Amino acid sequence: MHVKHLIDDGKSIKETAETYGISIDTLYYYEKLGLVVPHRNPYNSYRVYTSENFFRLNVILELRAMGLSLEDIQEYLRHHDFQSTLNLMDKALKSIREQRDKLVQQERDITEELKRDLTALSKAQSSKTTFVRFPDRPCELASTDLLFYEDIPYAFAQYMTTNKHERLKTLRSIPTYLVDTTQTVNGCFPAKAIMLYTGEKNPEVPYIIKEGLYACRTFEGPFLESVNIYEKMKEEIAELGYRICGDPIEMCLIGAYESDILEEHVSHIEVPVEPTEISDNHGLVAK
Structure with a gap:
């Protein structure tokens, strides 16, 4: 039987890239790093990939598929023995386990986000004011500057980048604002403090939404409606025998991060209150 040479005098860079389904730029980069250096045709200086190069590419691409970095692979090929193979x-294996743990955490986060969104939608449909006694609630404090609402996304991005909070993802945190009701800017109450609320009981975070009794209402529609909702809540709070004792908190439960359709947005307002002498604790719920 005739013995067949598969690569004869070598393969071109295009043929090599097509064999592995990778780009020519990837092969250029491997060559730059010294991982796979092809021979050169003495007549035209074209790159020629030989059996030795294919051996190295087989190893490199398999290790990359395992999640190993090119730096790790470089070091491995520089000291290529059995012990280094075991170490690698x-x-x-450690890298795969870390990736698995991250995926498990992502699954939990997405499940919690889905549950939170459905709960928010259910509360909005009731459109009632309830009175809830909350414990202290830790929050990440992004800014205490009085900001326009259009500046808030940048404030969040700047804070998370500066503080390297990988766990604070926009879709998994609730944008929360302590607002100034003495004025409106572009139809909204300006935010005196900008927070990210995750529901985590972490005593080390720098800001606490103080425990106490709050009049709460969740509503569907544009965030601009919060001013009108607050005015209605003020009347209802007084009628039920309570008085306002602090600045309101606004939470964006479903907003621009989840939908571009304003009518699908869901917001939540909490107004700190205390009972007057005639209050009968109407609708009080303990958290």
């Missing part, structure tokens, strides 16, 4: 496999 151990490192790959």
